[in-house]
Amino acid sequence: MTTFRTSTDPAREVAADLLIVPVVEGDGGAGLKETGLADAYAAARLTGKKGEDLLVPRRDHDRFAAANVLLVGIGPKDQVDVNSLRRSLAKAVAGVRRFPSVATTFAQAVPARQAADAVQAVVEAIDLGSYRFGRYKTAKDDGALAKVTVLVPSRADAKAMKRAARTGEIVGDAVGWARDLVNTPAGDLPPAEIAREAQKMAKQVGLTCKVWSENQLKQGGFGGILGVGKGSANPPRMIELRYTGAGKRTPIALTGKGIAFDSGGLSIKDAAGMETMKCDMGGAASILATMKVIAQLEPKINVIAAIPSAENMPSGTAQKPGDVITHRGGTTSEVLNTDAEGRLILADSLAFLAEQEPSCIVDTATLTGACMVALGADIAGAFGNDDALAQELVTAGAAVGEPIWQMPLWIEYKQLIESKVADVKNVGKRYGGAITAALFLSEFVGDTPWVHLDIAGPAFHESATDLGPAGATGVPVRALVRFVLDRAGA
């Protein structure tokens, strides 16, 4: 656990093990005058380009108190913003986790009126960049980063800075938790265990939580969740969470795909296709983490979440291609490919949420390989029946540096998922697979304004990025939090 504090002390006086200082490209090291490091900058022929860094141990004649200084290139001044700072700092932090106490002037690299946002981003950067998944490593992680001092502009409002740091901590912790849930192998995190984690979290932060058992799902008519789950020895669940921050006002609704493991079912994946499929509850994890943040930040809004979780396995009891299932609310679907299972469980949770008449529904899911083909590993696709709502998510994503791009919910393609025997079938043709998946989901929301975020690409990365190591990313927790806060008018 890292503890954070904010301080207006001059950087030069901070007695940390390491002081992390941003270097702007193209100013010839002018920003380093205060620390007296302009000579080190020149000697190392630094330019301030993004990605550049240099560790300078203190020498006798140096004018700063920290034992070491890390100079980090952040690119040209006109390209520096809160999101680029978060990335540059997170990337730098990954290499200096061995220092127990760290201070940084990164929050001072943007104009003072953005100081609060910058402080939050700095704290997030340190949490995200130093994140490691250590659960199964027998050697103790000696990366510590126990104490972090965020240096703020000398005239900054101390209370506002403190609050921003606290928000950053809440968000950083929740993203780390979402990453832990996704990185934990399916063997140790079946649906019932995900539900237990949710209950524990709800109790800790004061959310209402109801876990639907397999029997309760049967009684409630959740045929999609049951159909996908019935091939597994680990029975399915649905997690219902409620946050009340605005009395009786109409809530917003969230759901996320919680496939504990996606083997494909009888339409089985090949070995390589299965390797990362513990990630298939990334949508569920991000909704859990978002709810956790909401409960801690207490915005004036009501939020309900219903998170379906099942394990998609082949077995003698598994659903079969050609089976017809009846979803919550009565719509039937023909299961032609058991590997298109995410939409089947989300159909139930979307129908359930639509019944509650929320002002809008947002779902997020590692839904299709097709969306990864379209947008690559970094960008989430947004599909929905309400352009203004979709744009709210695009805007929220842009604000926090989690890119979301709106994609077409092209109604003409609905014919691709028409079934000869049921109301709808669960696969279209090969092309446009992310769109037909979204169209399938759209059948279950009625008239409720709804947006679906396909996070098959950004939820899980095969190699490290600026914001964290290989594995779960925690996307789109920060975008969802921002969306909910914007909605609450906070």
Ligand code: BES
């Ligand atoms: N969980 C997968 C989608 C996925 C693929 C997520 C790669 C992350 C990385 C999903 O359940 C799936 O298997 N989708 C199929 C749909 C197809 C059968 C219509 C796909 O994308 O191939």
Ligand code: ZN
């Ligand atoms: Zn699948």
Ligand code: ZN
């Ligand atoms: Zn899946």
